[in-house]
Amino acid sequence: MVAGAFLAPGRAAVYSQHAFAVYPLATQARGARSIVVPAKDYGHDLAAMLAAITPETRVVFIANPNNPTGTFIPGAELEDFPARAPRNATVVVDEAYTDYLPPELRYDSVAWLKKFPNLVLTRTFSKVYGLAGLRVGFGLMHPGIAELLNRVRQPFNVNSLALAAAVAALGDKKFVAKSARMNRAGLARLERAFKTLELEFIPSCANFVTFRVSRARAVYEKLLRQGVIVRPLANYDMPDHLRVTVGTPRENEKFLKALRTALDD
Numbered sequence: 041m042v043a044g045a046f047l048a049p050g051r052a053a054v055y056s057q058h059a060f061a062v063y064p065l066a067t068q069a070r071g072a073r074s075i076v077v078p079a080k081d082y083g084h085d086l087a088a089m090l091a092a093i094t095p096e097t098r099v100v101f102i103a104n105p106n107n108p109t110g111t112f113i114p115g116a117e118l119e120d121f122p123a124r125a126p127r128n129a130t131v132v133v134d135e136a137y138t139d140y141l142p143p144e145l146r147y148d149s150v151a152w153l154k155k156f157p158n159l160v161l162t163r164t165f166s167k168v169y170g171l172a173g174l175r176v177g178f179g180l181m182h183p184g185i186a187e188l189l190n191r192v193r194q195p196f197n198v199n200s201l202a203l204a205a206a207v208a209a210l211g212d213k214k215f216v217a218k219s220a221r222m223n224r225a226g227l228a229r230l231e232r233a234f235k236t237l238e239l240e241f242i243p244s245c246a247n248f249v250t251f252r253v254s255r256a257r258a259v260y261e262k263l264l265r266q267g268v269i270v271r272p273l274a275n276y277d278m279p280d281h282l283r284v285t286v287g288t289p290r291e292n293e294k295f296l297k298a299l300r301t302a303l304d305d
């Protein structure tokens with residue numbers, strides 16, 4: 041909806057290399073230009089992103105944590121980005137994975153909304169809440185931006201069943217805490233195993249981890265044949281990496297067993 045409201049031919053969006061694939065799609069769909077800023081250590085290079093903003097830039101997309109790299113920008117570094125960006129550039133901080141952050145990395149971006157009228161925060165029920173199939177999420181922003189997004193929003197874009205589930209999910213703190221805890225344990229397990237297997241990985245703050253492996257496409261197919269689906273990342277400019285989602289303890293072990301088999305072949 042942000043792309044729908046603010047992008048058009050002659051305008052541009054800034055985002056990082058290896059950033060979530062929906063940003064280029066949304067930008068292209070509006071006929072706008074993408075300004076892709078080289079990543080730093082696989083993460084967003086905020087200084088370079090600020091420098092890349094041109095007069096025709098209307099949107100900056102920042103995923104924090106990012107998919108598929110799992111990289112994270114501390115709140116203190118991100119906070120003044122909207123102030124330093126031009127007022128007519130809407131800064132979207134996509135917080136789809138924010139609920140997975142360990143307590144010491146949490147930051148209060150909602151408080152920033154009072155200071156920055158060009159800031160949009162996006163959240164989803166697809167991740168820690170486990171409601172991906174219901175297609176429901178929300179955004180937080182200045183009422184002026186919300187008014188513009190309402191003009192491009194389809195009426196009744198979220199169904200009543202999804203809304204009821206979302207409200208219930210927001211109140212289910214126990215489930216969210218359990219999901220986040222299980223995820224952190226799973227991440228630690230996978231990262232430990234990658235170290236043992238001597239596979240390079242990108243330390244992750246999300247619910248997946250991206251690792252480097254030679255012949256990534258072949259390994260992906262060998263995993264697939266053993267019933268394990270991981271994500272090849274060639275279209276993210278990372279042809280030598282695969283991304284695996286954290287599962288239940290049993291699923292994590294199944295993946296690791298399948299991976300060892302795939303690497304031994």
Ligand SMILES: Cc1ncc(COP(=O)(O)O)c(C=O)c1O
Binds near residue numbers: 103164175
């Ligand atoms: C960075 C990021 N933002 C947003 C989403 C949106 O998820 P959904 O459309 O299911 O709400 C995803 C899902 O993969 C994501 O990785």
